[in-house]
Amino acid sequence: MTGPAAPAAPLLTVDDLHVSFTKGHATVQAVAGVSFTLSEGETLGLVGESGCGKSTTGRAIICVDKPTSGKILFGDTELTTLNRSELRTLRTQVQMIFQDPVSSLNPRRRVSDIVAEPLNIWKIGTKSERRDTANAMLDSVGIDPLVSGSRRPQEFSGGQCQRISIARALVLHPRLLVCDEIVSALDVSVQAQILNLLEDLKAAHNLTLLFIAHDLAVVKNVSDRVAVMYLGRLCEIAPSDILYSAPAHHYTEALLSSAVEPDPEATRTPVILGGEPPSPINPPSGCRFRTRCPRAEPRCAEEVPELRTIAPDHQVACHFPIGSS
């Protein structure tokens, strides 16, 4: 039900992360001051609408997108200043899986070779040991290596390809796995298989997960804590069950009221959010949500609300959070 007991030091600490891209003459502030921690064995969900900076945050953590400023600590290693060979070593410990499983797998290779590839690169074990490890990994994600190991990715369905991606990501036993929309393209019955599998693997390998998705129900299902992002900044972080039942940020509340549930009796609070997010090239001053916030006041335009703790494990970035009167 709840996350593991609080361990000593976090596995991952993201501190005031900024990532900007230059687009012609304009600068896109894709991530603009994001901070959070992730404990060993924990799953943190990251939700928010398209373009809010979820993938950029994930890519900064695996050192693909270069931060403009801020710190990313993995254990006590500062990731933003690593040199190339240190980065290579990091790749064994931090892995990322993406939305489109079919295009992220080499179509010409056999799946058992795809899964063994990281072992070959790192020259871990003998050739036969590598094959055995890869086959055991395939087996643990529900793909029979004897029947299917020598087939190629096109011969598999989307769900099976995602299983293969997971096997490849886990074969080096990484300590941190970043999952970016890994079930978004899958049918619900297949999505359920993958979500259940992820929960099983997490328990078996004591995995730490950053689970990025836009689907609120999916994120709640797998996460111990959930962070809500809007236009490059975090609005709120809380244990899943608390965030969904008692949101403190007005954007979290609006997101939740927009979600649809497969239940005709579900009471739908009227959607209070009009319009669409503003451009990240020229974000609103102060609170970035103020142009759509039903509770906005003059102070919200002047002062950026910082994340602050309002209850154990519950942080919110709002001058006038819900429930604080």
Added chain:
Amino acid sequence: MTPLLEVDDLHVSFATPRGAVRAVQGVSLSLEQGTTLGIVGESGSGKTVLSRAIMGLLPRHSATQTGSVRYQGNEILNAPNDELRQLWGTHIAMVFQDPMTSLNPVLRIGRQITETLRIHLDLTKSEAKETALSLLMQVGIPSPVERFNAYPGQLSGGMRQRVMIAIALACAPNLLMADEPTTGLDVTVQAQILDLLSTLQHERQMAMILVTHDLGVVATRADEIIVMYAGNVVERAPTNVLFTQMSMPYTEALLGSMPRISYPSHTRLLSIDGRPPDLLSPPAGCPFAPRCPYAQGKCHREKPTLVEGAVPGHSYACWFPLPIREKAATS
């Protein structure tokens, strides 16, 4: 009174080099004016092919269509194109998943709406512009006068879908077919578009077929739902009945595999192994039999047809329907 739309034993198959793909295998349904029918099913179950067959939009050379589709009592399946063209827009209109593929990228959106109006309604240029602006306003496009001159690429996905809806509604159709109208949009935009469709539908007493893979989208918005699996309708029921008294194991599986906000986190999901059968050679028996936890010998030999359940309007295709529960094990 004849229903607005009646579909009887509709079959659609595609000729492919590997053989005939039997995409729709005997679907029947009917729809009354002013009501919403939800069509749900997973990818490849035949939802889009069914909607396009009803509209007469499938390519004649590769798609073989048999059965009957009657609109206001008139047969329209395999009707000549000029007859269908009279129906499109003015009687039946369609909104697709990806507005970018159905909007012309090099034409200003205002022009795309006025063109539809002028073709079907014989309006003057200025009347058409006035109507188009009013439509853009009705679908909630901010500053319609400026947006009138925008190209589709300059609008967000949600705005483009609003433009598609404006075009679809331009000639006040009796029936709107919406095929995954919100798939790929953010939840907040999805809610806006679904609310917009419901409002416009009620105002205009329009019938709507809402096609989706997401049972959540239709749960509070459809009067009746049909569930498709591998080209077949496997269950049909008034919305409340479907969610609380489903009889078909596939419907149960579909619902049970969906994570919900109302469940505690880390709730184990129901997961069914395997995947739907190949439509080139569908199994002889129940299409769900290879994955069904309740399958028995008969299921593999004989295909169940839709039979009426105890509740009016409820039917299902299953030899061993689920027992009726007091109240569904939801929430």
